Structure formats: structure tokens, C-alpha cells
Amino acid sequence: MRWRWQQIFYLAITMMAFLGCTTNEARILNLAPEASSRETLEQLPPGTLLEDLNLGGLQLQKAQEEIRSWSKDKLEENLYLVYNETEILLTPSELGIALDFERTWEEVQKNLGQRSTSILAFDYLKANQTLQERLSDFTRSAVDATYKIENDQFKITPAISGETVDIDAFLDELTNASLASLPKRILLPRVELPAAMTTEALEALAFNGVIGEYTTQYNLNDKNRSANLLEAAKKMDKTVLKPGDTFSFNDTIGPRTAETGFKDAYIVINNEYVKGIGGGICQVSSTLYNAALLANLTIVERHPHAVVVAYIPLGQDATVNYPNLDLKLRNDTQSYLYLRTKVEAGKLTIKIYGKKTGAKVRFEKQIEKELNYHTVRRIDPDLLPGAVVQQQNGSKGFIMKTWKVVTDKEGKETKQLLSRDTYAPTHRILKIGAD
Incomplete structure (x- = not known):
């Protein structure tokens, strides 16, 4: 809308010059561009983009609807998660990833006529549950060290560490990602699961x-x-x-x-x-x-x-x-x-x-x-x-x-x-x- 106010402003100056108005009289008319505010916008100016989504010229309500529809489609696109050389197909929404609409809309309003970046929200509990279910056949539980006594000797069977996906590290990697920059193929970080009774702990008890x-x-x-x-x-x-x-x-x-x-x-x-x-x-x-x-x-x-x-x-x-x-x-x-x-x-x-x-x-x-x-x-x-x-x-x-x-x-x-x-x-x- 700023460009329209500028046109009106120049037109008013021309008219005042033609009618012989003074500068002070122009101030009285209060036709300066500052009279407009974002709260009174009815549509977004040209050049307003949310990543690859063009919102320029759209009315506010329509722009919001477009953002919601666009994010829904993005969240249903396939992601390939790689764990132990195995690919698991999931969508961002299945992983508890969603668009933080309120914060994203604030970014759009701050950057009228410019490109904005979407902001994601993460449901850690849903991500953990989904990954645990889908990776149950690939993760390995830890095995405690055990002992037996043979010929009055304390003999230890060593512990075996387990392995699982590091959910926190995985989601931390995506903290600064947006819907457009969300990787299509993600290597899941692995974390070692120590045994409750380690070999070293049992050796100390022997x-x-x-x-x-x-x-x-x-x-x-x-x-x-x-x-x-x-x-x-x-x-x-x-x-x-x-x-x-x-x-x-x-x-x-x-x-x-x-x-x-x-x-x-x-x-x-x-x-x-x-x-x-x-x-x-x-x-x-x-x-x-x-x-x-x-x-x-x-x-x-x-x-x-x-x-x-x-x-x-x-x-x-x-x-x-x-x-x-x-x-x-x-x-x-x-x-x-x-x-x-x-x-x-x-x-x-x-x-x-x-x-x-x-x-x-x-x-x-x-x-x-x-x-x-x-x-x-x-x-x-x-x-x-x-x-x-x-x-x-x-x-x-x-x-x-x-x-x-x-x-x-x-x-x-x-x-x-x-x-x-x-x-x-x-x-x-x-x-x-x-x-």
C-alpha cells in the first residue's frame, strides 16, 4: 500500500502547488504517508513472499489461508530417514513437525514486500514415539554384565552396549530448519545405550x-x-x-x-x-x-x-x-x-x-x-x-x-x-x- 500512498502524496503536492497552498497548509491536510499503518492493510504489497509462496496482492485472510494450505502440503511430503544404512519413509507431520503459524505470520508482517522464512514447531513426544516404533527392529537393547562362580573363581560375562537413535540430537539439527529448507534425506544420529551393570562396575565388585x-x-x-x-x-x-x-x-x-x-x-x-x-x-x-x-x-x-x-x-x-x-x-x-x-x-x-x-x-x-x-x-x-x-x-x-x-x-x-x-x-x- 506504501506505493499507493506515495502516488497520492505526490498528486497532493502537485495540486497544492497548482492551487497555491503553502507548506504549512500541506501539513494541515495531514496527507503524509505515515498516516497508513499495517493494521489497516487490506492486502499484502507486491514482493511479499513466504519462502517459495507468493503472497503479494493477497488480502490478509486469503494470505493466511494460502499459508496454511501451503504448509499442509509441505508437511505431507516424504522424508527419508537413514539409520544403520536403512531408509525409513516418513512425513514431517508424522514426526511431530508442524508450522508455528503465529510466529510465521509475524515474520510475514515484519517483512512486507520481502521474503520471509517459515518457523517450525516440534512435538518431541510424538517424534520419540514414532521413531521408537519405526526403529524397533533396528535398535539394540543393552545387555548387562553377568557373573558366575566356577571352581571358587569369579567369572564375568562382559556387558554389551545397546544403540538407538538420538532423538534430541536429531530434532536439534532441525531447530533452525524451515519448511523449504527441511532436508529430504536425513541421517539419524545414533547414541550408545550403556548397560545398567557394566563390565567395569562388575569387575569392581568381584x-x-x-x-x-x-x-x-x-x-x-x-x-x-x-x-x-x-x-x-x-x-x-x-x-x-x-x-x-x-x-x-x-x-x-x-x-x-x-x-x-x-x-x-x-x-x-x-x-x-x-x-x-x-x-x-x-x-x-x-x-x-x-x-x-x-x-x-x-x-x-x-x-x-x-x-x-x-x-x-x-x-x-x-x-x-x-x-x-x-x-x-x-x-x-x-x-x-x-x-x-x-x-x-x-x-x-x-x-x-x-x-x-x-x-x-x-x-x-x-x-x-x-x-x-x-x-x-x-x-x-x-x-x-x-x-x-x-x-x-x-x-x-x-x-x-x-x-x-x-x-x-x-x-x-x-x-x-x-x-x-x-x-x-x-x-x-x-x-x-x-x-
């Missing part, structure tokens, strides 16, 4: 040797006690603890009943050795306790015996009684722990595998007090008058302190009080025949 080992001896001639010891050791064998796991002896071994495979053997009740089901199991828990101490593991729960036991040094035993007295260990290391038990030739050995640190553990002890035993005489009507039979040997009791001393690979020592245990004396018991 154990690499024995970090704690302890052996105790038992009497093979005590068949029932030996059988209980063997059964408990079998139930615990090949246990794996992840970092942060807590091992419960009672939960692992379960109730001590005939139905669960245990037999009658001597146990300690009220400071006396009596027959009871599951006798011998405490030797397994005590052996494990010492292996755990030597591995420098965290002891969550441990209880001493009421009396001294012969198979383990004072202060290093751990009694259990289902379900109230337990031995619990927590894996506070940065690797898997693996328990192995071996029972043969009167020896029970427990090994704990983990990540070697070079640390060494030893024990220091102090007997605070010795407790003397007493002789208890009990009448036994089954004995002849005056006969005396010793039912149980007497043994002293003790109050004992035990420390764990850890020397790290640099030679630095730390000393920790493990326990202050009281062991009652085992009284000497004599059976005497009635007079």
Missing part, C-alpha cells in the same frame, strides 16, 4: 581371593554331633553376599528339628552338658565368627557360650540358639563375599572370599578373673550304696577381654575391643549311690 579362613577340629566318633555339624555347614556353603547384605546364621540354617535333618547331641543348658537336638551347630557358628573376624568384617550380632568350649579359644566363640540367639555378619566391603565350608577328617574349615586389601588381623586377650568350680553331689538310686560315678568334669570359668588388632597394608595398626565375656565354671558333678 572377589579375588580368600580374605578370612579358620579351622576347628571335632570328634568323628560322636556320630550325631558330626552329622549336625556337617548338615549346618552344607546349608551355609556357597552363600553369596552383595555389598550391604547381612548374613543371619539362623535364617540360613533354619530351625533345628529332626524334620530339617538334625539329630540329638550334647548341648549346654544351665551350665551343664545334656542331650539336645542340634548339638554341634555352635561349632559351625564359632568357626564362621573367627573367619569373619580375620576377614575384618562387621559383626552385627554375636553371643558367647555360657561356659568354656573346648574347640575354640576363649573369647572367640559364638553360640546360637534358634530363633533368639543369632550370629549376624554384614558385608560392608565394596565387593561380593562368598562363603565356602569344608568338612573332612575331623576338621571343619570355613573360607570367606572377597576383595583382598592387604590387611592382617590378630587377637589380644586379657583374663580379668578366674572363677573356680564347685563339686555337686547327686543321689542316684540306680547306683549301689556308696558307689561314686563322675558324671561331668569340673572346669574353671573366666571373665575375658578380647581385642582385634588390624594392620593395614601401610603397616598402621588399629585396636578394637571385641568383647568382654563371662564364662561360668562347669561344676564337677558326682553321682552317688544311696545308703
Whole structure:
């Protein structure tokens, strides 16, 4: 419209000159070109283009209709997306690409009589869903690293990374594109999908040797006690603890009943050795306790015996009684722990595998007090008058302190009080025949 106003302006000047009007009188007529505004335009001036769409001379509403129709056609043209040398045919609209009409129309109004560029809008969610569906046969999911234990060795099957299209990078490439400049053939950028459990992460968790080992001896001639010891050791064998796991002896071994495979053997009740089901199991828990101490593991729960036991040094035993007295260990290391038990030739050995640190553990002890035993005489009507039979040997009791001393690979020592245990004396018991 500007050109029309210019013609009118020159015509008015000519007329005023002809009529003898002054310059001031011309100002009064207010016929300057600035009197027009874009808001009053009824049609677009010649030379107004939206990329390859000529809008010059069109009324505003008609121009808008032309833009919408033109963009619709453009958005239905074929695009060839290339991924892993495979071509996928899609239209821009299927990819969630649309014309941002409001911003594009603003550009047209800013550039009257000139060429404007269209502005695109992107639906990221639709693009992602469409590409995931169309590329499902071409993308590859990641495979986690796994492990198995063979011959007490930690063996890893490496992870395999996955691959998929990088949706964000793809759409970022098109951020500055317009409908006219939108490529007809687009290489889809690929991105690697790392496994949730990488090979490196699993290698960091792998154990690499024995970090704690302890052996105790038992009497093979005590068949029932030996059988209980063997059964408990079998139930615990090949246990794996992840970092942060807590091992419960009672939960692992379960109730001590005939139905669960245990037999009658001597146990300690009220400071006396009596027959009871599951006798011998405490030797397994005590052996494990010492292996755990030597591995420098965290002891969550441990209880001493009421009396001294012969198979383990004072202060290093751990009694259990289902379900109230337990031995619990927590894996506070940065690797898997693996328990192995071996029972043969009167020896029970427990090994704990983990990540070697070079640390060494030893024990220091102090007997605070010795407790003397007493002789208890009990009448036994089954004995002849005056006969005396010793039912149980007497043994002293003790109050004992035990420390764990850890020397790290640099030679630095730390000393920790493990326990202050009281062991009652085992009284000497004599059976005497009635007079």
C-alpha cells in the first residue's frame, strides 16, 4: 500500500502547488504517508513472499489461508530417514513437525514486500514415539554384565552396549530448519545405550581371593554331633553376599528339628552338658565368627557360650540358639563375599572370599578373673550304696577381654575391643549311690 500512498502524496503536492497552498497548509491536510499503518492493510504489497509462496496482492485472510494450505502440503511430503544404512519413509507431520503459524505470520508482517522464512514447531513426544516404533527392529537393547562362580573363581560375562537413535540430537539439527529448507534425506544420529551393570562396575565388585579362613577340629566318633555339624555347614556353603547384605546364621540354617535333618547331641543348658537336638551347630557358628573376624568384617550380632568350649579359644566363640540367639555378619566391603565350608577328617574349615586389601588381623586377650568350680553331689538310686560315678568334669570359668588388632597394608595398626565375656565354671558333678 506504501506505493499507493506515495502516488497520492505526490498528486497532493502537485495540486497544492497548482492551487497555491503553502507548506504549512500541506501539513494541515495531514496527507503524509505515515498516516497508513499495517493494521489497516487490506492486502499484502507486491514482493511479499513466504519462502517459495507468493503472497503479494493477497488480502490478509486469503494470505493466511494460502499459508496454511501451503504448509499442509509441505508437511505431507516424504522424508527419508537413514539409520544403520536403512531408509525409513516418513512425513514431517508424522514426526511431530508442524508450522508455528503465529510466529510465521509475524515474520510475514515484519517483512512486507520481502521474503520471509517459515518457523517450525516440534512435538518431541510424538517424534520419540514414532521413531521408537519405526526403529524397533533396528535398535539394540543393552545387555548387562553377568557373573558366575566356577571352581571358587569369579567369572564375568562382559556387558554389551545397546544403540538407538538420538532423538534430541536429531530434532536439534532441525531447530533452525524451515519448511523449504527441511532436508529430504536425513541421517539419524545414533547414541550408545550403556548397560545398567557394566563390565567395569562388575569387575569392581568381584572377589579375588580368600580374605578370612579358620579351622576347628571335632570328634568323628560322636556320630550325631558330626552329622549336625556337617548338615549346618552344607546349608551355609556357597552363600553369596552383595555389598550391604547381612548374613543371619539362623535364617540360613533354619530351625533345628529332626524334620530339617538334625539329630540329638550334647548341648549346654544351665551350665551343664545334656542331650539336645542340634548339638554341634555352635561349632559351625564359632568357626564362621573367627573367619569373619580375620576377614575384618562387621559383626552385627554375636553371643558367647555360657561356659568354656573346648574347640575354640576363649573369647572367640559364638553360640546360637534358634530363633533368639543369632550370629549376624554384614558385608560392608565394596565387593561380593562368598562363603565356602569344608568338612573332612575331623576338621571343619570355613573360607570367606572377597576383595583382598592387604590387611592382617590378630587377637589380644586379657583374663580379668578366674572363677573356680564347685563339686555337686547327686543321689542316684540306680547306683549301689556308696558307689561314686563322675558324671561331668569340673572346669574353671573366666571373665575375658578380647581385642582385634588390624594392620593395614601401610603397616598402621588399629585396636578394637571385641568383647568382654563371662564364662561360668562347669561344676564337677558326682553321682552317688544311696545308703
